[in-house]
């Protein structure tokens with residue numbers, strides 16, 4: 001569901017958003033359920049309070065249809081407990097109904113042929129901590145799939161207006177902020193705005209304390225980074241030497257961590273947040289990270305450029321020489 005399709009954010013309502021009072025226990029359970037959810041990642045405190053207020057606890061029994069493909073979208077759901085299955089039915093091709101051949105059913109769908117027959121192909125499972133039902137609310141399309149609780153489940157539902165007013169707006173602001181940053185990164189200058197948008201959606205930022213290491217020489221790594229704010233030093237220890245040699249300096253718009261991913265090799269150097277002098281106005285080091293999967297999918301086309309750039313790291317004393 002992570003896509004760079006344009007999201008239209010409207011100021012559709014000036015009415016107050018719904019407030020359903022909650023116990024401390026309910027608030028704790030919602031917070032635990034949204035903790036690792038990408039859609040809630042960039043809410044500030046006020047936005048989070050608005051979302052928590054508007055959520056409603058919902059219980060389903062096993063077999064209950066929560067969303068039906070083709071319907072209009074009204075709610076978005078977060079799963080606290082239980083298990084749901086997502087099915088998609090393609091409209092049968094013309095003449096299909098008259099054909100005597102039945103399409104083969106994959107072994108893993110044989111367990112519940114009745115759900116398969118009614119709702120189509122099983123495409124996804126929704127476990128605790130996941131969410132579903134966002135697409136219709138984001139894009140104004142009919143529901144793209146049918147979602148069935150296959151066990152009794154506890155869900156938190158969020159109405160369309162609150163979803164659009166708070167979550168979509170925050171997602172939009174986050175995307176715009178990263179798009180702006182990425183448009184200044186030299187490595188990405190050959191990409192289209194849409195390609196940069198996809199990268200924007202996949203980034204996760206972290207701020208580091210002075211001196212703190214982001215990656216350490218010798219460790220295996222599966223993350224790629226852009227420097228968003230502040231500065232970093234690249235250091236390397238050579239066999240036989242004691243002490244570290246400073247071999248590089250990274251500033252806003254630079255990237256690092258690509259070599260481990262390109263070569264499946266351990267980190268060739270340590271990259272850490274610079275020690276800022278007293279009275280320095282430089283912000284703390286902030287990096288935006290891409291995981292290995294996103295790196296391969298989104299930056300794969302830039303592999304040659306990165307390999308070429310790595311050649312200019314230099315030889316002796318280079319962060320990446322062996």
Ligand code: 1OR
Pocket residue numbers: 001067073086088123124131132133134135136137142143144145146147
């Ligand atoms: P919705 O509002 O359209 C159905 O209501 C929800 O099912 C949908 O939002 C998503 O949250 C969820 N394709 C479409 N919808 C999916 C998919 C999906 N998986 C979960 N949903 N997949 C594409 C299959 C070709 C599966 C992706 C792994």
